[in-house]
Amino acid sequence: MDAITASARVAALSNAQIAELLTGAAESADGHRKRALQRAARAAFQWPEEAAAVVAEGRSLTQLPQVGPWIATAIESLLADPPEHVEPPEIRRGFLALAEARATLAANPDALASLRSDLQMHTTYSDGRATLREMVRAAATRGYAHVAITDHSKGLPIANGMDEARLAEQARDIAAVNEELASSGQRIRVLHAIEMNLSPSGDGDMDPAALASLDLVLGAFHSKLRVTEDQTERYLAALRNPDVQVLAHPRGRRYNVRLGLRADWPRVMRAAAESGKALEIDAHPDRQDLDVELLRVANQAGAFVSIGTDAHSVGELGSIELGLAAALRAEVPRARILNFMAAEELAAWVSDVRANG
Ligand SMILES: [Zn+2]
Incomplete structure (x- = not known):
């Protein structure tokens, strides 16, 4: 040779x-x-x-x-x-390695710097390892304009999910953090969001009135993730849930552990596009959910996409590179990626989705 x-x-x-x-x-x-x-x-x-x-x-x-x-x-x-x-095999297919994600980012040199937010992360309010202030401080060093704190809801006790009272307590704490940031001249702001647990029939587990005061509501399935039958109806029901704007880690897959749910994806993506809601790229290395292949289907349908690291520690915030690289590979336009929106644009998008039901 x-x-x-x-x-x-x-x-x-x-x-x-x-x-x-x-x-x-x-x-x-x-x-x-x-x-x-x-x-x-x-x-x-x-x-x-x-x-x-x-x-x-x-x-x-x-x-x-x-x-x-x-x-x-x-x-x-x-x-x-x-x-x-x-x-x-399928259970290990469609996962980007960091080196190839970085090659994609290098080919799109302004993409990472233009990203304004990370829209899923956890703190000690649920099952995160860092406190609210530690997560925000770490996110600030990444240059974000805002981050969404998305602790779990009460239907997931294994993840120390919050009930309405603790959600209200967290709201006061986040307001205090935003005041501290403003008075110390820092740019970053904290959005109060939630990763609400959805039942397999698409129902949430929190009082809609409590959700209405949040900046963003993610909905996610955490049960019956190993069923092999088509789950299209489950997704359509979740997208009809008027309290949810983003469907988080849609498939529920995990590298070498779980395949994730099956559905008529073009139909699910069309329903997402019609509702104006977003599908998430959960950028955790073992999730990468949606992956590039399904992101292409979502993009074809015209659905919005939201990127979140699902970080449960400060170090995991770095996974944003995997999520952004997946979006770039699927050629999702920036106008349909929530993370490129300024906070006021995102707030307007959320009100539009809420107004549509
Ligand atoms: Zn989750």
């Missing part, structure tokens, strides 16, 4: 494909090697650059997280002689 052919083949194997090949190798390995392969496969999705590029530049792969000398040699062999096809 000549050098040009070799480098062309090397460039063809992405970190996500390497992850899949390491996962396959782990299945036939034992003991500490099995665990090392599994750890490296998971870490590959978070490597900051393509392993192929590291090797092509003559650098050692051991500088990447979870890559020791033995794993480095295994990856070098894969890159030197890649298989013709790498096709993950």
